[in-house]
Amino acid sequence: MNKCAAYLLMPVLMFLSIGLHAQERAVVEFSANMMRENPDYAAELGDQSLMGTVVEVLGQDGYWVKIRTPEPYTAWVTDMGLVRMDEKGIQDYLEAPKYICTVPYSHIYEEPSLKSGIVSELLMGDVVRIMYRTITHRRGRYRGYEEGRAVLTKKFVGVVLPSGKTGYVPAGDVDVFYKWAKDKKAASGDAAGFARDIEATARLFLGVPYLWGGSSIKNVDCSGLTRSVFFSNGVLLPRNASQQGRIGADVRLFNDSGETDWSALEPGDLVFWGREATDEAPAKATHVGIYLGDGKFIHSSQVVRISSLDRNDPDFYDRKPIMARRIIGHVDETGSGIVSIFQSPDYIPQE
Numbered sequence: 001m002n003k004c005a006a007y008l009l010m011p012v013l014m015f016l017s018i019g020l021h022a023q024e025r026a027v028v029e030f031s032a033n034m035m036r037e038n039p040d041y042a043a044e045l046g047d048q049s050l051m052g053t054v055v056e057v058l059g060q061d062g063y064w065v066k067i068r069t070p071e072p073y074t075a076w077v078t079d080m081g082l083v084r085m086d087e088k089g090i091q092d093y094l095e096a097p098k099y100i101c102t103v104p105y106s107h108i109y110e111e112p113s114l115k116s117g118i119v120s121e122l123l124m125g126d127v128v129r130i131m132y133r134t135i136t137h138r139r140g141r142y143r144g145y146e147e148g149r150a151v152l153t154k155k156f157v158g159v160v161l162p163s164g165k166t167g168y169v170p171a172g173d174v175d176v177f178y179k180w181a182k183d184k185k186a187a188s189g190d191a192a193g194f195a196r197d198i199e200a201t202a203r204l205f206l207g208v209p210y211l212w213g214g215s216s217i218k219n220v221d222c223s224g225l226t227r228s229v230f231f232s233n234g235v236l237l238p239r240n241a242s243q244q245g246r247i248g249a250d251v252r253l254f255n256d257s258g259e260t261d262w263s264a265l266e267p268g269d270l271v272f273w274g275r276e277a278t279d280e281a282p283a284k285a286t287h288v289g290i291y292l293g294d295g296k297f298i299h300s301s302q303v304v305r306i307s308s309l310d311r312n313d314p315d316f317y318d319r320k321p322i323m324a325r326r327i328i329g330h331v332d333e334t335g336s337g338i339v340s341i342f343q344s345p346d347y348i349p350q351e
Contacts, residue, residue: 112153
């Protein structure tokens with residue numbers, strides 16, 4: 001091949017290389033993987049990805065790996081926090097029966113005992129595969145999925161991390177992922193009941209310190225709180241407040257005089273603060289909370305706490321909101337921007 005032909009082919013080869021690289025995927029191994037805006041520990045924290053999340057691998061710089069999560073959010077993590085798999089490995093992983101952690105904090109133990117060594121911490125929303133016992137037959141031994149063959153004792157269940165490490169989790173700390181996602185999908189259709197579930201989950205975060213880029217029960221920022229709460233109830237929201245302000249349905253928040261009027265708000269609605277709309281630019285949300293009723297809302301502001309829209313309340317939040325959006329009643333609705341975990345191919349294989 002002469003030099004001219006080689007130069008002509010270089011862009012094509014680079015394109016193919018980038019395309020193949022962009023298709024590489026991995027599964028998050030850490031309980032809450034810190035995602036930074038640049039490949040450096042000193043870089044700004046942008047997000048956290050939970051154990052068991054399937055992500056795209058976009059590039060690498062030393063031991064830093066650039067990933068894109070299902071939100072989607074693109075940032076850098078360290079390579080020890082990922083388990084790379086080929087496409088078959090990813091499909092096998094997605095189809096494998098799993099558990100999801102449904103309590104704020106737990107641990108994976110080496111043996112089915114609280115006195116055993118710890119393999120990993122486990123946080124609310126983390127997903128791990130179910131460990132199956134080896135069944136003995138006359139024709140040999142094998143591993144495989146059979147109903148009722150999961151490794152379990154009276155108090156513990158066996159689990160497998162993305163890396164293949166195994167351990168045991170207190171049985172009451174997890175639910176079967178597929179059934180959980182299906183049940184949460186069904187529950188989202190009952191507006192009043194679903195709003196109560198959202199509030200109950202949000203209250204589990206009370207007292208959790210604010211962390212810019214935090215989106216797990218360990219630490220959260222404002223939109224990390226709303227996303228984590230809805231995720232723990234089987235619903236996927238975008239990562240940032242500005243993105244969350246564009247999903248669902250608009251809710252009237254002001255009276256004819258332009259004053260805040262929360263009479264149209266319902267529990268579970270998202271309330272936003274930020275830059276008000278002008279003739280030159282639309283409104284832009286920079287802070288968000290979850291409405292609880294009676295003028296009160298829960299949000300992450302220095303710490304996760306409950307504040308009020310009522311200026312006569314001692315917990316009055318002295319900032320004027322700019323808009324509100326309704327999530328409940330719009331899950332999996334075409335054009336709403338809100339998808340249930342049960343309907344997401346990033347978590348549950350779709351037929």
